[in-house]
Structure formats: structure tokens, C-alpha cells
Amino acid sequence: MTTKNLINYENSHNHINSSKIKNANEAIKMKELSLKPLSQPNVMLEAEIITPDNFSGKSVDEIKQLKVWKGNKEVPLSDFFQVEGETTNSPEETRIVIEGSIPKTKRVGEGMTSGEIVIKGNAGMHTGALMRGGSIFVEGDVGAWSGAEIRGGKLHIKGNADNYLGAVYRGEWRGMRGGKIIVEGNAGGEVGEWMRDGVIHVKRDVGSFVGVHMHGGKIIVHGNADERVGAEMTGGQIIILGKANEILPSFRFDEEIPSIEVEGETYEGPFLKFVGDLAEAGKIKGEILVLKKNNSHLIKLFLF
Amino acid sequence: MDELIIKNGFVYDPLNNINGEQLDIFIKNGKIVSEVGADATVIDAKNKIIMPGGIDGHSHIAGAKVSMGRLLRPEDIRRGVRAKTKITRSESGVSVPTTFSIGYRYARMGYTTVFEPAMPPLKARHTHEELADTPIVDKGAFPLLGSNWMVFHYLKQQEIEKCAAFVAWMLNATKGFAIKLVNPAGLESWNWGGNIRDIDTPVEFWDVTPREVITGLAKVNELLGLPHSIHVHFNNIGRPGNFKTTIESFDACRENKNPGVERNQVIHGTHIQFNGYGGDSWKSFASGGLEIADWVNKNDHVTLDVGQVVFSNTTTMTADGPLEYYLHTLNHLKWTNGDVEIETSSGVVPLIYKRKNPVSAIQWTIGLELLLGIEDPWKVMLSTDHPNGGPFTRYPEIIAWLMSQEYRNDTLKSAHKRAGKRSGLATLDREYSLFEIAIVTRATQAKALGINYMKGHLGVGADADVAIYDLDKESKDPKEIMKAFSNTLYTIKGGEVVAKNGEIVSTPMGRTLYLNVKVDPSLENTMLKEFSDIFRRNYSVNMANYPVQPIPSYLPLPKEIKLDATHVA
Numbered sequence: 115m116t117t118k119n120l121i122n123y124e125n126s127h128n129h130i131n132s133s134k135i136k137n138a139n140e141a142i143k144m145k146e147l148s149l150k151p152l153s154q155p156n157v158m159l160e161a162e163i164i165t166p167d168n169f170s171g172k173s174v175d176e177i178k179q180l181k182v183w184k185g186n187k188e189v190p191l192s193d194f195f196q197v198e199g200e201t202t203n204s205p206e207e208t209r210i211v212i213e214g215s216i217p218k219t220k221r222v223g224e225g226m227t228s229g230e231i232v233i234k235g236n237a238g239m240h241t242g243a244l245m246r247g248g249s250i251f252v253e254g255d256v257g258a259w260s261g262a263e264i265r266g267g268k269l270h271i272k273g274n275a276d277n278y279l280g281a282v283y284r285g286e287w288r289g290m291r292g293g294k295i296i297v298e299g300n301a302g303g304e305v306g307e308w309m310r311d312g313v314i315h316v317k318r319d320v321g322s323f324v325g326v327h328m329h330g331g332k333i334i335v336h337g338n339a340d341e342r343v344g345a346e347m348t349g350g351q352i353i354i355l356g357k358a359n360e361i362l363p364s365f366r367f368d369e370e371i372p373s374i375e376v377e378g379e380t381y382e383g384p385f386l387k388f389v390g391d392l393a394e395a396g397k398i399k400g401e402i403l404v405l406k407k408n409n410s411h412l413i414k415l416f417l418f
Numbered sequence: 419m420d421e422l423i424i425k426n427g428f429v430y431d432p433l434n435n436i437n438g439e440q441l442d443i444f445i446k447n448g449k450i451v452s453e454v455g456a457d458a459t460v461i462d463a464k465n466k467i468i469m470p471g472g473i474d475g476h477s478h479i480a481g482a483k484v485s486m487g488r489l490l491r492p493e494d495i496r497r498g499v500r501a502k503t504k505i506t507r508s509e510s511g512v513s514v515p516t517t518f519s520i521g522y523r524y525a526r527m528g529y530t531t532v533f534e535p536a537m538p539p540l541k542a543r544h545t546h547e548e549l550a551d552t553p554i555v556d557k558g559a560f561p562l563l564g565s566n567w568m569v570f571h572y573l574k575q576q577e578i579e580k581c582a583a584f585v586a587w588m589l590n591a592t593k594g595f596a597i598k599l600v601n602p603a604g605l606e607s608w609n610w611g612g613n614i615r616d617i618d619t620p621v622e623f624w625d626v627t628p629r630e631v632i633t634g635l636a637k638v639n640e641l642l643g644l645p646h647s648i649h650v651h652f653n654n655i656g657r658p659g660n661f662k663t664t665i666e667s668f669d670a671c672r673e674n675k676n677p678g679v680e681r682n683q684v685i686h687g688t689h690i691q692f693n694g695y696g697g698d699s700w701k702s703f704a705s706g707g708l709e710i711a712d713w714v715n716k717n718d719h720v721t722l723d724v725g726q727v728v729f730s731n732t733t734t735m736t737a738d739g740p741l742e743y744y745l746h747t748l749n750h751l752k753w754t755n756g757d758v759e760i761e762t763s764s765g766v767v768p769l770i771y772k773r774k775n776p777v778s779a780i781q782w783t784i785g786l787e788l789l790l791g792i793e794d795p796w797k798v799m800l801s802t803d804h805p806n807g808g809p810f811t812r813y814p815e816i817i818a819w820l821m822s823q824e825y826r827n828d829t830l831k832s833a834h835k836r837a838g839k840r841s842g843l844a845t846l847d848r849e850y851s852l853f854e855i856a857i858v859t860r861a862t863q864a865k866a867l868g869i870n871y872m873k874g875h876l877g878v879g880a881d882a883d884v885a886i887y888d889l890d891k892e893s894k895d896p897k898e899i900m901k902a903f904s905n906t907l908y909t910i911k912g913g914e915v916v917a918k919n920g921e922i923v924s925t926p927m928g929r930t931l932y933l934n935v936k937v938d939p940s941l942e943n944t945m946l947k948e949f950s951d952i953f954r955r956n957y958s959v960n961m962a963n964y965p966v967q968p969i970p971s972y973l974p975l976p977k978e979i980k981l982d983a984t985h986v987a
């Protein structure tokens with residue numbers, strides 16, 4: 115992951131209106147279930163059971179007895195978490211608060227359809243993967259594959275995200291299909307791989323292959339992007355406000371654009387627009403838009 | 419081994435013409451017997467349905483292209499996950515499941531014998547290694563011989579006896595069970611980037627046509643008196659209007675049946691749904707199912723399996739390399755291609771059959787039209803050409819469509835409207851009885867494959883492969899039918915209870931059925947001289963590394979079927 119930053123993030127931070135990140139069901143009075151991490155195992159804990167969908171309608175005692183896989187053994191959730199709170203009636207009104215870091219706990223919020231999860235620390239791999247609705251807020255960093263193949267809802271990460279943020283699992287060709295992912299720090303390689311719809315904001319830098327195989331949706335990188343931006347993309351938009359290390363030769367320069375608008379926010383340009391990846395078959399509508407003032411190295415390559 | 423009595427069930431055993439009679443079944447030493455001792459274990463099957471173990475005559479469960487499918491589709495392996503138990507391994511995969519999953523799933527459905535229908539001879543060892551890892555079911559594999567240079571060579575020279583000696587050698591070397599043809603001669607054309615879409619176009623550099631390959635190998639098959647007929651995947655598959663190629667190919671093959679065999683057919687056409695298309699473009703695409711059914715009703719020298727489509731996310735895999743490339747150009751999904759020296763080709767592409775897609779919906783009608791339109795169920799086998807039309811685990815749904823016109827019509831209404839307009843499915847009011855279901859899921863297979871003396875029936879002396887289903891024999895409720903046929907109450911394989919209430923309770927190793935065909939030694943020697951010369955010049959391996967030895971690592975439980983064809987000289 116790159117750490118060099120060429121633009122001022124504190125200013126670009128304003129692009130995201132934090133009031134919009136809150137749960138869509140504000141009218142519903144949320145009931146809270148608190149999970150205090152007791153310890154983290156040596157091997158990963160498979161905790162896809164931690165979702166509002168699974169917790170709603172269950173008493174605290176029943177939740178404590180829910181099983182998680184620790185390596186090849188099934189253990190009760192209460193082996194690793196102290197559970198407190200009240201029984202909720204529906205996932206919509208369920209807020210799960212994890213009161214600390216759980217870096218070795220995988221798949222929290224997997225496939226959730228509504229409600230809220232707040233993680234007051236770092237989270238493990240696959241956080242919020244396959245989400246369909248609701249929201250997850252992580253105060254720290256997340257592991258690889260977070261938000262993989264999500265279809266709806268909101269995943270907001272205050273810290274950094276590891277590789278394959280909002281990406282697709284091996285072999286699948288239908289990636290992120292909706293929803294929104296916001297990372298306030300850096301993200302690793304292959305952000306939004308095979309993405310079809312939805313929006314990903316990364317407020318600092320991304321690794322290589324951002325938007326690889328992308329078919330639709332939008333990725334906005336507020337910092338810099340490493341190599342091979344949008345390789346094999348055929349649709350969708352990648353916006354780089356910092357420096358794009360390279361644009362592949364299989365993209366063509368299309369035009370210069372004064373400013374662009376995404377979800378009601380205006381980003382002042384001028385931007386250089388590239389279309390590709392022309393090495394792919396069929397109709398190619400992929401767009402990479404880079405802020406001209408941070409990408410003079412591309413002007414030399416593509417415009418002359 | 420335990421003695422068993424299955425008491426008071428309603429027995430459906432078409433080969434013995436038993437249609438729902440309440441009978442007791444006695445089992446001893448893995449066979450059906452006429453009586454057992456007083457301390458035999460009793461299974462109470464009162465008000466339950468009893469059938470011989472199911473036989474799948476065409477299902478891609480092992481070998482190079484199945485492995486290729488697994489490699490190509492890790493996203494499929496994510497699905498269908500079931501945790502291991504004390505005696506089973508974990509399961510995963512839906513359209514390309516693991517070998518262990520395949521054995522367990524067939525056993526749960528009451529199937530006890532399965533044939534892998536496309537084994538490239540050069541990959542025979544690989545195929546048998548995978549079959550050895552497929553628990554419970556008995557199995558066999560058909561070597562691909564329809565685009566083999568040696569076959570072309572002898573057919574061109576009109577040396578049918580030498581061709582027979584070559585085929586016999588191949589069956590012996592690959593531990594094969596029957597002769598398989600895929601896109602006859604067309605696969606050799608694919609080596610040059612081409613394809614053959616009618617039966618009278620000669621293949622590049624050989625001047626041999628598909629018609630000559632089909633009739634030539636049928637002649638060889640009957641000369642040798644093999645238990646099964648030739649098993650043919652026709653030319654021009656997957657293209658609008660190809661029902662005509664199907665009828666032409668069936669019609670071309672009227673060789674005389676060997677007097678020693680019990681089966682009626684001299685040619686088996688496989689997954690005919692994929693070769694049952696009307697119209698002349700994808701726009702005018704229509705079902706040709708009833709046209710084929712009408713023709714089959716008037717001709718008695720053929721059998722077929724339907725290759726029914728079920729709405730699913732599945733994987734197509736076939737030795738038909740040009741077809742898979744064509745599919746890839748239609749759906750733009752990932753594709754692999756294989757080329758097996760001078761024998762055959764292959765390809766794999768994922769495919770999603772959607773209810774609301776007009777082509778998928780029309781394809782769905784065709785298999786059912788064949789099953790319902792062909793009057794004599796002894797000519798037709800239920801299959802999905804697993805996984806091409808959908809996974810074999812969806813058979814219960816097909817059984818429900820056959821038994822309930824209402825359920826069929828409900829599905830038709832939920833599908834794209836062109837399915838009703840471009841097929842005759844809505845006009846068919848036939849509903850299958852349990853007796854007929856037993857025919858198209860086990861008895862036809864047993865008879866057409868020539869294993870009816872040991873499998874597919876419950877008479878004394880048969881293998882004790884039995885399925886007991888928990889179903890009211892008068893039920894027409896599709897949900898009840900699907901539930902019953904998805905998980906047996908008991909599956910008994912070789913006299914041992916292997917599944918109970920949908921749980922695997924024991925995992926014995928199944929046997930591998932294969933032929934040992936003896937031809938005249940001097941004929942074989944002459945053939946071998948010519949063959950080894952061509953082999954040395956064209957194969958990348960030494961001939962001695964080619965044959966599969968029936969040593970434990972390849973065929974842990976061999977079941978050899980000996981044939982004397984020394985009259986071929």
C-alpha cells in the first residue's frame with residue numbers, strides 16, 4: 115500500500131457528508147446488543163452468525179449459545195464475547211455494537227439485510243461481505259475481502275482496508291451489485307474487482323488494479339492509485355483525484371472535462387477522461403477520469 | 419453381511435412387470451434372494467414405495483473435463499456446502515461437486531449406478547482414479563472413439579474387422595463399458611478450427627463422413643455384441659433447426675442387431691434436448707421435441723436420454739470442443755478448451771438457465787416433450803446430461819413435472835411466454851405413473867445398457883440395490899413427490915443400507931463395470947502392428963503407459979464383463 119499523499123485529504127474529506135452515512139431507518143428506534151470481545155483466538159473465528167438478521171428475536175442467552183467455528187471446532191459465541199443488551203423483534207431495529215478490536219474474527223455482518231453493526235476497533239477479513247442492506251461502521255481497519263460482492267447497504271470504514279475491498283470471490287464474474295463502501299484511509303489492491311453497480315469511496319490511496327474487470331458502478335479514489343487502473347474494465351467509472359501511477363496503453367484519451375458530479379457532489383476539474391479497456395471484446399464503455407493537475411505525466415504520454 | 423427383509427412395501431419393478439404390488443423383498447450376500455433366515459433384519463416399508471436402485475445412463479461425474487470444470491468454477495464450489503460427519507467427507511459444489519459429494523448425493527436420491535459417458539482414452543487413468551474416489555455407487559465409463567484417427571483409418575480402408583479389433587483393444591485398455599461418439603468426425607475438424615454440422619461432410623484430410631463413423635461403429639458394436647449400443651452425441655448440437663440432424667442420424671443407423679443381445683436399440687442418442695431444436699435462428703428458435711418424439715414412436719431401433727434443462731446456474735462440459743467455443747461466443751462467460759492428441763477434444767463454459775429467458779424457457783420444454791411425447795417409456799431415459807442441462811440433484815423436480823400436469827403448467831406460466839408459444843408442451847396431458855417413473859429412471863437404463871440381468875430390477879439374483887421412498891402411491895402433490903425423491907427413506911446398495919432418511923449411514927466402495935472383449939488373436943496382432951506404428955508417430959506417450967491396469971489404485975473393486983468375440987477374424 116502506498117503512503118505518499120500528494121493532495122490534502124482534510125479538504126477532500128468534505129466530499130462525504132457524514133449525515134448521509136447514518137442508518138436509513140432513522141425513524142425506527144434501535145435496540146442495542148453489545149458484544150465485548152474477551153479474547154481473540156490464534157486461528158480465525160468464522161463469525162458470519164453476527165448479523166442483525168441472526169440476532170433479532172433471540173434472547174441474550176440464546177445469542178450466547180450461537181455457534182461459531184474456531185478452526186475445525188464449533189464453539190459458543192460466549193467463548194469469545196460477553197453479550198449484553200435486549201431482545202429485538204426485527205433486524206431493522208437491531209444495532210450490534212462490538213466494543214473493541216476483533217482482527218481474528220471473520221465475516222461479521224456477512225449477508226445482512228438490515229439493521230446496524232458498529233465495531234469500535236479493527237475488524238477481520240470479509241467484514242460485511244455479501245451485504246444486502248443495513249449498515250456497518252468500523253472505527254478501525256478491516257481485513258481483506260471486506261464488502262466483497264455486496265448488493266446493498268452501507269459499509270463505512272474509518273481506518274484502512276486490506277486487499278479486495280468490494281471485490282468478487284474467486285471465479286465469480288458478478289461482483290459488487292449495489293450499495294456503498296466508504297474507506298477513510300487507504301485500501302489495498304483490486305478494489306471493486308468485477309464491480310457492476312454501487313459506489314466505492316476511498317479517501318486516501320489504493321493499491322494496484324483498482325476496478326479491474328469493472329462492468330459498472332463508480333469508484334472514487336481521493337488519493338493516488340497504483341498501477342493498472344481499470345485493467346480489463348468494460349463499463350463503469352473510476353475517478354482518481356490524486357495521481358494515477360499509470361494508464362494502460364489499451365485506454366484511449368477521450369476528452370477533457372471541466373468538472374464531474376457524483377451523488378450530488380461536484381468535483382472541480384479539469385479532468386482527463388480515458389476510455390477502455392480496448393483490449394477487451396465487445397462494447398467498451400469503461401471510463402477513467404483523473405484530475406489533470408495531479409497527472410501531468412499522463413498528458414505527455416497520451417496527448418502528444 | 420446382514421440378511422434383510424423389506425416388508426409390505428408397494429413394489430415398482432418394471433423389468434419383472436410388477437406394478438405397485440405389496441411384496442416382501444429378501445436380501446442376502448448383496449443379492450436379492452427368495453428367502454432369508456429368521457433373524458434377518460426387518461425394514462418396515464408399509465405404505466412406502468420400493469424401486470430398484472436408480473441408474474443414471476449419462477452423467478459427467480469424473481475425468482479431465484469434470485476436473486477442468488472444478489478448476490474453472492471455484493465459485494460453484496462455494497455452493498452446496500455440507501459439513502462432514504463421522505463417516506462422510508464434507509460436501510461442496512452444485513454443478514461441479516466433489517467426487518465424494520457425487521456419491522453421497524446419488525445415494526440419497528436412491529441412485530446406485532452411474533455411467534460417465536465421455537472418457538478420452540488417453541485420460542482413462544485419470545477418469546478411473548476419480549471414479550475410485552466416488553463412493554457408494556457402481557459406475558462405468560464410455561471411451562470416446564468417434565473422432566479417433568485409427569477408427570477413421572480402418573473405416574476409410576473398409577477394414578471393419580480390424581476396426582472392431584481396435585475398438586475391443588481400446589475398451590480393454592481403458593477399462594471402458596461402451597462406445598461413445600461425440601460430434602462424430604467433427605472433433606477432428608475442430609483440430610483445424612472447423613466443425614461438421616451435417617452427417618455427410620467429410621472430415622479434413624480423411625475423406626470420412628459422420629454418417630460413415632456412426633454406421634461403421636454401430637457395425638463394430640454389433641459385430642462385437644457389446645451390452646450397450648453405440649452411445650452418440652450427434653453433430654450440429656446446440657443450433658436452431660438441429661432436430662433434423664438428429665432424425666437423419668438416427669435414420670442412418672439401421673445396422674442389424676447382434677442376435678446375442680437383449681436390448682432393442684442399435685443406437686442410443688444422448689441428451690436429445692440439445693439436439694432437438696426447431697426454427698432456423700435464435701430469433702425463430704422453437705422446440706423440435708415433438709417432431710423427434712413422433713419419429714421415435716415410429717421406429718424401434720433407437721433409445722435416447724433427454725438432457726432435460728432445469729432452471730439453474732450450471733456448467734456445460736463436453737468433448738464437443740467447437741460447441742463450447744460457440745456457447746462462449748453466445749454468453750461471453752469464461753471458457754476452456756482441451757485437445758487430446760489424435761482422439762478427441764473438450765470444452766467447458768458456465769451457463770445460467772433463466773426462467774424468463776426465452777431460449778432457456780423453450781429448452782426447458784423440449785426434454786419434457788420427449789419424455790411425454792414418446793409413447794413407449796422403454797425408449798427414453800430421464801437425464802439432465804449432468805451438469806449440462808442442470809445438476810443431477812434436480813431429478814426430483816423433473817419427476818414432479820412428469821407426474822403432475824398442473825405443476826408443469828404452473829412452471830410454464832412462470833417461464834417466458836415464448837415457451838408456451840414455441841412448443842407443444844401445453845397440449846400434453848399425459849401424467850407419468852410411478853411404474854413409468856421407475857422405467858425411465860432405472861429399467862430402460864438397465865435394459866439399454868445390457869445390465870438388466872444384474873441391475874435395475876428386484877428379481878432373485880439381482881444386485882440388492884434398492885430405493886425405498888416415503889410417498890403415498892396415489893400422491894400427485896409436486897411438493898410431496900420432490901421431497902420423497904430427493905431423499906430416500908432407505909437406500910440399499912449391494913445389500914447394505916447406505917442412506918437413511920436423507921443421511922448417509924455407510925460408505926462402501928462401489929464397483930467399476932467394464933468390458934473385457936476377446937477377439938481373434940491373429941487379427942489383434944495385425945491390428946496392433948499397424949496401431950503401434952501410428953501410435954509411436956502421433957502420441958506423446960509410450961504405448962505401454964496407455965492401458966489402465968485393474969490394480970487397486972485404478973479400479974479398487976473391478977466388475978469385469980467378459981465377452982467372447984473371437985468370431986471376428
Ligand SMILES: [Zn+2]
Pocket residue numbers: 476478535536688689736803806
Ligand atoms: Zn453428456
